[in-house]
Amino acid sequence: MLISGKSITISSLHLLVAAFSLWLTCITASESGDPEPTPWPEQFHSILFNNNTKGNLQITDLWYDWPNGRNFNIIQSQLGKKEYHVEWDNHTSFHFTLDANKECRVLHFNVGILRPNWFEGAKYLGQRYMDGFLCNVWNRVDHVWYYEDVVTKRPVFWIFINGAGSHVMTFEVGKVLDDPNWQAPVYCFNDANNKEEISSPLSLVTDNDVSIGRLMGAAAMDVSLLL
């Protein structure tokens, strides 16, 4: 009787220890086993299908060029304007048209261009389908959600809290736009285009023409004004 009672106690203890170590393993696994977003390639070209803050549709040619500290969004609004946004890492942006109107705004932001690892450290939310692709999903400080294809690790979609979303239609790694194309037109450099100081990226959110790079740069820097 005594022996059997003792053996029962010991086996329950074993069970308890086993359960505890299993629990510990699970905890450790869920803390270290979450997938991390793949850093962006240092240079790539993407065509993005955007639905901006006001629900207007745009096709954007995105030329991301980290080694040269520059980012280019060529934005075609549906049945509307074509705008060119050249963003430099020194915080200066040129927003211009190349039509007869010769519009240009020179903007100064408090953020540079996006770092390739801008989504590092984001909160993993699990897997969801987006645009028909099974994606890992992350959220960064409740400002931006990022969907990456589970298999190819390519970005599929991202959306900001303000509702501006981008669907990635093409993703050409290593593609670089030739230097002359980055040059803002001469009418950007006359006195009329005095530099507008923008101390927060808030205006980007309310702006109809979402400047993806700066918006993301702000989000990456956890700029709470995005709310």
Ligand SMILES: *[C@@H]1O[C@H](CO)[C@@H](O)[C@H](O)[C@H]1NC(C)=O
């Ligand atoms: C764009 O977004 C609006 C909501 O802001 C939505 O009603 C509309 O269906 C979207 N359009 C497309 C093509 O996704």
Ligand SMILES: *[C@@H]1O[C@H](CO)[C@@H](O)[C@H](O)[C@H]1NC(C)=O
């Ligand atoms: C930032 O770099 C661009 C491109 O070289 C240049 O045109 C612009 O004047 C620079 N801005 C500042 C503030 O130096």
